[in-house]
Amino acid sequence: MTPKSCNYDAAYGLFFGSLANHNRFSIISVLRDEKKNVTEICESTGFEQTMVSHNLKRLDHCGMVFSEREGKCRYYRVNEKTIKPLLKLIDAHIKKYCCKILTGER
Amino acid sequence: MTPKSCNYDAAYGLFFGSLANHNRFSIISVLRDEKKNVTEICESTGFEQTMVSHNLKRLDHCGMVFSEREGKCRYYRVNEKTIKPLLKLIDAHIKKYCCKILTGER
DNA sequence: AGTACAGATGATTGTTTAGTCATATGACAC
């Protein structure tokens, strides 16, 4: 499949859907500053291993994290090029609108 | 509620969840370049009015669109400050990763 | 006040998603 033939719409859905889940967002957050293996992610987040693996798979799938094996462990790191500016942008948005977001006021 | 007391995590979920839905994304897309009222959005997208209203409510709720009444109509426009750079960022990401995203290759 | 147009809301239902359990694979050490 060439990039031109890709179905961009579906890709958008997968991309944003990946960040919409609270647990995946937590995983991204603990990886924000340093790479970690699955066990370390579990410890940092308190999540179960299978759940973390499932969610890492999805994040990897969307190009949000990269991974590499080191001996018995597989280390994951965020795709800094996308994730860092994205989170920065959204942080600013939420700082400004979070109250509206959470209360639903119009 | 002051910004400091906000529950940011929930806000992130609402924010990204809003963009994860294909129909909401279409609505954002047709508003990307010009403001439109609900009827016009329906015409541009082919969606039903009630569905559009429900989804606009959510987008408004997240600070992604703003609205103002003009006579009988209510016009919606995107929050350019957030949406434009966001979409630009994601466009670049997806151009690079969409094939992986859609095929699931590792 | 009555009608018509524009949009919003609430309830219901079918679909999607996500966490959990059981199990499988992969890598290393002995």
Added chain:
DNA sequence: GTGTCATATGACTAAACAATCATCTGTACT
């Protein structure tokens, strides 16, 4: 090869979501 640690996968169920339907509110015009 066997055991153990690290991670991945598939199937299943429960919870979340989103579209639809029926109905309601708001504005303008007469």
